[in-house]
Amino acid sequence: MIRLVEVGPRDGLQNEKDIVPVEVKLQFIEALAQAGYQEIEATSFVSPRWIPQLADAEEVSHQLKPHDGLTYTALIPNRKGLQRALECGYRRVAVFTAASEAFSQKNTNRTISESLQEFAPLVEEARKAEVSVRGYVSTAWHCPYAGRIDLKETIHVTEALIAMGIEEVSLGDTVGLAVPSEVELLLEQLHHHREKIALHFHDTSGTALANVLRAYQMGYTVFDCSAGGLGGCPYAPGASGNLASEDILYMFEQMGVPTGVDLQKVAAASSQLATHLNRKLPSRTLARLLATP
Ligand code: HMG
Ligand code: MG
Numbered sequence: 163m164i165r166l167v168e169v170g171p172r173d174g175l176q177n178e179k180d181i182v183p184v185e186v187k188l189q190f191i192e193a194l195a196q197a198g199y200q201e202i203e204a205t206s207f208v209s210p211r212w213i214p215q216l217a218d219a220e221e222v223s224h225q226l227k228p229h230d231g232l233t234y235t236a237l238i239p240n241r242k243g244l245q246r247a248l249e250c251g252y253r254r255v256a257v258f259t260a261a262s263e264a265f266s267q268k269n270t271n272r273t274i275s276e277s278l279q280e281f282a283p284l285v286e287e288a289r290k291a292e293v294s295v296r297g298y299v300s301t302a303w304h305c306p307y308a309g310r311i312d313l314k315e316t317i318h319v320t321e322a323l324i325a326m327g328i329e330e331v332s333l334g335d336t337v338g339l340a341v342p343s344e345v346e347l348l349l350e351q352l353h354h355h356r357e358k359i360a361l362h363f364h365d366t367s368g369t370a371l372a373n374v375l376r377a378y379q380m381g382y383t384v385f386d387c388s389a390g391g392l393g394g395c396p397y398a399p400g401a402s403g404n405l406a407s408e409d410i411l412y413m414f415e416q417m418g419v420p421t422g423v424d425l426q427k428v429a430a431a432s433s434q435l436a437t438h439l440n441r442k443l444p445s446r447t448l449a450r451l452l453a454t455p
C-alpha cells in the first residue's frame with residue numbers, strides 16, 4: 163500500500179498566471195476528494211503579494227466539504243500562516259524550507275536557519291491545538307540558483323525538522339532534475355527515517371516516475387502528486403509541473419499496489435480543470451484516457 167498526497171490545488175494552481183475562480187477551485191478539490199485521497203493540500207496561507215493566485219485561501223477553505231478518511235492540508239510559511247490556517251479549521255498544516263540558501267532567500271526571504279527558528283515555536287503551537295505538521299525540504303537535490311546540492315545539507319535540514327516534532331518531511335525535487343541514482347544516494351542515508359519521509363518530484367526531465375519507483379523499491383511509500391501534472395513554483399525558474407497523479411496511479415495500479423485512489427475520477431477532475439484553463443495538461447495517462455473512448 164502506498165499513500166498519495168494530492169497537491170494539485172496548491173502546487174498545481176499556484177503557478178497559474180490567470181486567477182482561477184473560487185468556484186472552479188472548489189469543484190476541482192471536491193472532484194479529487196471523491197476520488198478517495200486521504201490527504202489533499204487545498205491551498206496555502208502565504209503572502210498574497212508573493213502568490214496572488216492563492217489570495218483566496220480563506221474563501222476556498224471555508225467552503226471545503228468534509229469527507230470521511232480525508233484530511234485537508236494547507237501550506238504555511240510562518241506563524242501568521244498558522245494563525246490563518248487555524249482560523250479556517252485545518253487539522254494539518256505543512257511548513258516549507260529548503261536545502262539551498264539561495265532558494266530559501268528567493269522563495270521566503272529567509273535563511274534556512276531563520277526558517278527553522280521560526281518553525282520550532284510554530285510546531286509547538288500547532289501541537290497544542292492538536293494540529294499535525296508536515297514539512298517540505300525544497301531543492302533536496304538541485305537548486306535553480308546554486309546547482310547541485312550537497313546532500314549533507316538536505317540531511318541536516320530534514321533531521322532538524324524531524325527533531326522539532328514534524329511528523330512527515332517531504333523531500334522536494336523542486337526543479338525536476340533528480341535521477342534515480344541521486345535519489346538512491348539520499349534515501350540510503352535517510353533510511354532509518356523512512357517512515358517519516360515523503361517524496362515530492364517535479365517532472366521537468368521526465369524522471370519523476372523512475373525516481374518514485376526507485377524510492378518505492380527502497381521501502382518509501384508516501385508520494386506527492388498533482389492532478390494532470392500541473393504545478394511549479396514561481397520562484398523556481400525552469401521548473402515544470404509535479405509528477406502527474408494519473409501517471410503514478412496508473413503505474414502502481416498496474417503493479418498491483420493499492421493506492422485507495424480512483425484513477426478515472428482523478429482524470430475526470432483534471433479534465434474539468436483543463437476545460438477551464440483551456441489547454442491540455444501534461445499528464446500522459448490523462449491524455450491517453452481522454453483519447454480512448
Ligand atoms: P516577507 O515580505 O519577507 O514578509 O515575506 P514579512 O514577514 O517581512 O512581512 C511582510 C508583509 O507580509 C506583512 O504585511 C506581513 O503581515 C505579510 P504588511 O505589514 O506589509 O501589510 N505576511 C503575510 N500575509 C499573509 N499570510 C502570511 C504572511 N506572512 C507575512 N503567511 C513570506 C515572507 C514568507 C511571507 C513570503 O516570502 C512568502 O509568502 N513566500 C511564499 C512563497 C511561496 O508560496 N512559494 C511557493 C510555495 S513553496 C513550493 O512551491 C515548493 C514545494 O512545492 C516543494 C518543492 O516543490 O520543492 C512546497
Ligand atoms: Mg512543489
